Amino acid sequence: MQAINYRRINQILDEHRRNPLQLVQILIAIQNEYGGCTDPLRNYVAKALDVPLAQVHGVVEFYHFLSTERLGDYRIYVSDNITDRMLGNEKIMATLLEKLGVTRGKPRADGRVFVDYTSCTGLCDQGPALLVNGRPITRLTTGLAAEIASKIEVGEPIATWPAGWFQVEEALRVAGPVLAERSEPGRALQAALALGPERFLKEIDRSGLRGRGGAGFRTALKWRVCRDAPGKAHYVVCNADEGEPGTFKDRTLLTRFADEVFEGMTLGAYVIGAEKGFLYLRAEYAWLYPHLVAVLARRRAEHLLGEHILGRNFSFDIDIHLGAGAYVAGEESALIESLEGKRAVPRTRPPYTATHGYLNQPTICNNVETYVKTALIARHGADWFLESGTRHSPGTKLLSVSGDVARPGIYEYPFGVSVQTILDSCGATDTQAVQVGGPSGTCITPIEFARAISFEDLSTGGSFMVFNRSRDMLAVVQNFTHFFAGESCGFCSPCRIGTQLLRQSIDKIMAGHATARELADIAETAQCIKDMSHCGLGQTAANPLLDTIKRMRPLYESRLTSLDFVPGFDLDGALAISRELSKRDDAAAHLGQRCDEHGCTINAAKAGEGT
């Protein structure tokens, strides 16, 4: 066990000014340093920040990448999006577990290593992927996994592992105005400063720009409400918590177009009168942190950030806050809770973030891509922006294309593009279904491929996952349903419990224990969760099940048993603990699940052969 160096802890605390608002940031730093936020560390932090110990504990247990026990020197998280599954992540996991002699989700006894799955890491175009101490390794093979294991066994520091392992590719397949050109830093800002805040806001309004995170709220309206709201200070927040499985376009924007993102945030600050901004970077993208900090530093040197931007009486600066593993933090009020160092639980609305956001002050919170779009509008004007897209969805949309396609990567299309056009372009053949907008979005089949990507038809934050006819769509649904059950924050009862019930239902169907009644039960439970949940997570958690029951009902029916009355669970599996305790594994310690002609379960051992 690594001894705790309290001088180093004090340094971490001081770097964050011992400010309780920095609690999540402090705990992330401690987790990285010690591999866990153990009892003495939590006690020390609670006392140093003067916050209740229960609060520190509550934060640690909330976030996926924080832990109350020490996990190990090497902490490996294998990405478990369905696209990683399709590329064989289960074999990668099996290799790691076997070579390292470790149980998934349990620290190895010597404190060396910990291996577990995690939700989508935003590397679906180059999976299967994993994160080791926050750094990504893509295009994994079992051979590479074995090499990783041997590096860990000899204790080689990650810094000396082959640099090539950590390369992340950015494949820009179809470029529109966002991807086609890099603008000179400061040009959008100069254009907006020349117009003045009110005229620039009118330009954004006229452009009809809608939020690119998926909800499609009008950006100008959000900014105007925020600007007009009274407050001690106004804040700008950039939502880079790209958590929707299958989405990775913000990764590309932050890697290649960070200047445009920060410039857009600065434009927002100029309009609403903010001096402080935050980019909330999801934990899975923490490896981008050094790059983003360097861009911020350069922009300060170029007088595009900090005091007196471009010589004007306008000051604004940006901090980067890290997430710690929580899909729900993509919901803007939950994100703000997390920015304030708390558990990322969505707030009750009204009041809305625009008037009561960070520290209850007026705050704009926009998607990474939305800010990039505002910088484009500043440079080229609203008329230019309105030339592409549809009437209700002007402009272009970045799509993260992954799954069964020849050319996964980033595609930029004007809104209104048909699903078929994208499929043709990315080299998808024999397509069975497309999941547009991630698990919370819509699953469509070939008869709907003429439908368009737009807020008025198929809305998406950017996720576009393709499945060919060799795929078991129910395995896809199972992956998504497990995802929601794992990511529910637990605040409201229908989502906390209902997502578990849906998970049980799909597992039951997959295991062959479900009867015809199950589909009706799912529909009813789903409706209840949808109507009563607190936020978008619960309201959309049943979509994968509902969409596929509607469009692919025979798939389900083929897995349902025709009997009216069968055990809803695995009888033999329920005896596993008893067998372990009694150290027995003979035939008589097993129960069969065969049914006789009346539908009654009979003991396979007694029934003799035939099992």
Place this chain on the structure above:
Amino acid sequence: MNGNDFTFVLDGENIPFEPGQTIMEAATQAGVYIPHLCYHEEYRPRGSCKLCTVKINGHFGTACTMPVQPGMQVDNDTDELTAMRRRVVQMLFVEGNHYCPFCEKSGNCQLQAVAYHVGMQDSHYPHFYPLRNVDASHPDMLLDRDRCIQCELCVRASRETDGKAVFGLSGRGTRTQLVVNSESGLLGDSDFSITDFAARICPTGALIPKREGYPLPIGARLYDAKDIARVGHRQPSSKAAGEK
């Protein structure tokens, strides 16, 4: 706008309200019962149990958090909402380990009373049978997490009324659990006291005084014969506690 405009429609009846009131507050003032578990008039509404879900101008929302607007159309006592609330209560029952027949709180339990009110006859869903820790370390109070529904009333009462912050919620999703603010995590090692307001606020039997079991026989307890809509939640008030 004159004062006469401050009415809204609740189940077809015109109900007066004061500006700034939530639907729950206005309904309670008018003597209309809306089922709830995590709501207490002294604390900022949390809106997490979702039992007070009503239909507001055709959309679902929680009565405890939604401010009333003049002319708002609110449905509360409808078959649709009762069926939805029944499902949520059933979910709460299967998520924890609730054994009413031998629970000391039986008959006085708001979870059980709301279940009666919405006509719950069975648990409908398969039980989760979670493994949760019971904490009997405190000399006067028992913390039985099996019965906790994560309403956060004790968290709020301890923080806001008692000024102690004895409790907090930890974990995520269905692993969310009540934690105690002490190094050992045990209630006995915290500064919790049976005289705290938080000691009397639990709507279920999760936080319950020791050595006080079954003072009344079954049949004579608060909700045994009377619906919670008639007798109310009988939640303690901190003002009354202060006068004591």
